Amino acid sequence: MHAFSYQHGELYCENVALTNIAQEVGTPVYVYSKETILGHFLRLKEALAPLNAEVAFAVKSCSNIAILNLMAQHGAGFDIVSGGELFRVSKAGGDTAKCTYAGVGKTPAEIRYALEQGIYCFNVESIAELEAINAIAGAMGVKAPVAVRVNPNVEAGTHKYITTGKSENKFGVDFELILDIYRMAAKDLPHLHLKGLQMHIGSQLTQVTPFLEAVKKVAPLAAQLKEEFGIEFFSIGGGVGIVYKESLESGESKWWNDDCEQLTIDTYAKAVVPVLEPLGLHIIVEPGRLIVGNAGTLLTTCLYEKIGKAKTFKIIDAGMNDLIRPALYEGHHQIIPVKEFPADSKVQADIVGPICESGDFLAQNREVADVKAGDLLAVLSAGAYGFSMSSNYNSRPMSAEVLVDGDTWSLIRKRQTWNDLIEGESIPQ
Ligand SMILES: *Cc1c(COP(=O)(O)O)cnc(C)c1O
Numbered sequence: 001m002h003a004f005s006y007q008h009g010e011l012y013c014e015n016v017a018l019t020n021i022a023q024e025v026g027t028p029v030y031v032y033s034k035e036t037i038l039g040h041f042l043r044l045k046e047a048l049a050p051l052n053a054e055v056a057f058a059v060k061s062c063s064n065i066a067i068l069n070l071m072a073q074h075g076a077g078f079d080i081v082s083g084g085e086l087f088r089v090s091k092a093g094g095d096t097a098k099c100t101y102a103g104v105g106k107t108p109a110e111i112r113y114a115l116e117q118g119i120y121c122f123n124v125e126s127i128a129e130l131e132a133i134n135a136i137a138g139a140m141g142v143k144a145p146v147a148v149r150v151n152p153n154v155e156a157g158t159h160k161y162i163t164t165g166k167s168e169n170k171f172g173v174d175f176e177l178i179l180d181i182y183r184m185a186a187k188d189l190p191h192l193h194l195k196g197l198q199m200h201i202g203s204q205l206t207q208v209t210p211f212l213e214a215v216k217k218v219a220p221l222a223a224q225l226k227e228e229f230g231i232e233f234f235s236i237g238g239g240v241g242i243v244y245k246e247s248l249e250s251g252e253s254k255w256w257n258d259d260c261e262q263l264t265i266d267t268y269a270k271a272v273v274p275v276l277e278p279l280g281l282h283i284i285v286e287p288g289r290l291i292v293g294n295a296g297t298l299l300t301t302c303l304y305e306k307i308g309k310a311k312t313f314k315i316i317d318a319g320m321n322d323l324i325r326p327a328l329y330e331g332h333h334q335i336i337p338v339k340e341f342p343a344d345s346k347v348q349a350d351i352v353g354p355i356c357e358s359g360d361f362l363a364q365n366r367e368v369a370d371v372k373a374g375d376l377l378a379v380l381s382a383g384a385y386g387f388s389m390s391s392n393y394n395s396r397p398m399s400a401e402v403l404v405d406g407d408t409w410s411l412i413r414k415r416q417t418w419n420d421l422i423e424g425e426s427i428p429q
Pocket residue numbers: 058060061079081102103200202203204237238239240286287288289290384
């Protein structure tokens with residue numbers, strides 16, 4: 001099932017016409033479907049039921065406190081990558097004791113804050129970081145729960161910027177070194193509690209093979225660490241991809257990522273569960289994109305059409321500061337009109353934003369509805385790494401965010417104002 005569909009020639013999110021939201025809130029605006037978010041979360045939980053796995057939502061994919069609160073209400077844990085994300089989880093009513101904290105560059109202040117908040121575990125990315133956490137925990141008179149992030153050196157088959165499990169990536173510690181590091185830590189770092197093992201090989205994976213390869217490679221190591229050090233959990237990270245292309249036009253009612261033949265929630269679970277179950281460890285998964293990716297749409301208005309010598313441009317009021325995935329990752333987003341167009345009224349065009357950069361496009365050389373100034377467009381599958389990666393570049397206020405629930409909707413983030421843009425700035429006297 002999916003929550004964005006045409007009803008009476010108009011695009012709806014659940015039972016709310018997107019035109020109504022655009023009229024009241026303006027554009028650009030991110031619109032999320034509660035039903036889709038929860039549907040993906042619960043379906044993943046169910047598929048992993050034999051493991052009684054913890055689903056720790058990757059906060060960086062979509063970090064609005066309303067979304068985090070929704071996840072918290074349904075028992076999710078959280079995968080965080082900064083002190084700021086931990087702060088968000090606590091403000092959202094999330095359980096900080098269910099937070100796992102990854103990232104290669106945790107600062108002393110962040111480590112202290114995480115210890116104070118009693119997080120579940122630090123996922124540590126280097127020996128130097130282990131030593132730093134040990135020292136800080138010692139000074140605070142506590143034991144810090146740690147897991148080392150293992151880099152299994154497998155090919156994820158995704159964009160190079162979101163591949164994280166190869167030896168040349170900055171993430172994790174080489175597979176071959178892990179055992180020695182746990183032995184060193186057990187001997188020399190008394191303020192650490194060796195609690196688990198973690199990995200995360202990349203994002204937007206569309207095949208099950210890399211997951212299976214990584215899990216098979218690392219499971220024996222997890223078993224050995226359990227035996228030697230009594231670790232209690234193994235986190236296999238996130239990374240399950242979603243379908244970005246032409247999912248709506250299929251017209252069929254199915255789960256968004258079920259169109260992805262190679263990798264659905266079920267094929268993922270069927271592959272990893274048999275390898276993980278015999279370990280007898282607490283299993284954690286850290287999905288971000290899978291939960292929210294297809295649950296969010298960026299609504300934007302066409303401002304101008306410009307017909308040049310080489311190309312036609314549809315200039316819209318959302319830019320790369322609102323959604324950077326096309327510019328950064330060559331990300332594809334399906335872009336459809338909010339008022340349904342006849343199928344034969346398409347033109348080839350670039351859909352570009354107002355930012356002064358040639359990389360500021362949301363689609364290039366695309367067959368799109370021949371929208372004109374004032375028409376609304378929906379940029380689909382923008383829920384993950386959409387708003388959370390937005391910026392104020394070109395001094396553009398960040399967009400609003402809306403959460404739809406059945407036939408009602410709530411503003412979950414106000415559009416920034418120009419005053420917000422200069423907040424905190426000052427001119428020297
Ligand atoms: C980003 C990230 C995730 C989530 O990745 P998705 O592709 O959104 O599922 C999970 N774990 C870690 C450590 C991450 O950095």
